[in-house]
Amino acid sequence: MKSSQEKPASSDFFDRIGSRSLCGCRVVVGQFVPLRTAGWYGVTLCLEREGRVRSAPFIEGILSRGGRHGIRGWMDARYIPSVAFPDGGVIDIHEMGQTVEVFLSLRGVIPPGGHLMISYEDDFSPHRETLDALLSGLPPILTELGFPLFLAGFLRVRDWYLAEGGHEGPRKIWGDRPEGDRQVREFLGKSAREVGKYLERVEKEGRSLPPLIMERIHRFISSLSLWSQGIVPS
Numbered sequence: 001m002k003s004s005q006e007k008p009a010s011s012d013f014f015d016r017i018g019s020r021s022l023c024g025c026r027v028v029v030g031q032f033v034p035l036r037t038a039g040w041y042g043v044t045l046c047l048e049r050e051g052r053v054r055s056a057p058f059i060e061g062i063l064s065r066g067g068r069h070g071i072r073g074w075m076d077a078r079y080i081p082s083v084a085f086p087d088g089g090v091i092d093i094h095e096m097g098q099t100v101e102v103f104l105s106l107r108g109v110i111p112p113g114g115h116l117m118i119s120y121e122d123d124f125s126p127h128r129e130t131l132d133a134l135l136s137g138l139p140p141i142l143t144e145l146g147f148p149l150f151l152a153g154f155l156r157v158r159d160w161y162l163a164e165g166g167h168e169g170p171r172k173i174w175g176d177r178p179e180g181d182r183q184v185r186e187f188l189g190k191s192a193r194e195v196g197k198y199l200e201r202v203e204k205e206g207r208s209l210p211p212l213i214m215e216r217i218h219r220f221i222s223s224l225s226l227w228s229q230g231i232v233p234s
Contacts, residue, residue: 103152
């Protein structure tokens, strides 16, 4: 028997996610089912074209409504940027520059103080680029998956790995959504120091950075200025 809390949880999720547009398609909830752990739900998101033709999921994951000890809601997701339709059509969300929009959509179901985790061990271009960049020493916030998280309002971005009882889960980019002005300042300060230390190291080593990374750094600095003025960058 379903608990009285499950219906409003699913209704809220559909309200916040359903009917959004992405890559010229409508975002639809493919699955929203309660899991064994109270307050946890298995979730998939798909794209739907005209004629109600639905793609394979581009998001698969677990959504938690939070718990005791002040733990806020979070989502642990697998992002599948290239999705196929039954008629053979394929849309690559990342190639179309829409990854930020994906994370903005997920931000809508994560409360301030919560977090979004995106695994990066899949064999997709942004995931491989993220792994390679992290191995090279690039701060998580400047990676192919980390930077869209930051632009979507997850102001503290970390590389996360946890051995789960001997069964290691996939490595993840973890983005924290700030709660209140104090946490906004705290997260921005930590992120700025991390990027600053990286730039100092690059300068000391006499290296030059690729244009794409320099562009991200400039956008990061511009975003810091806007956030410090209380303006949420678009």
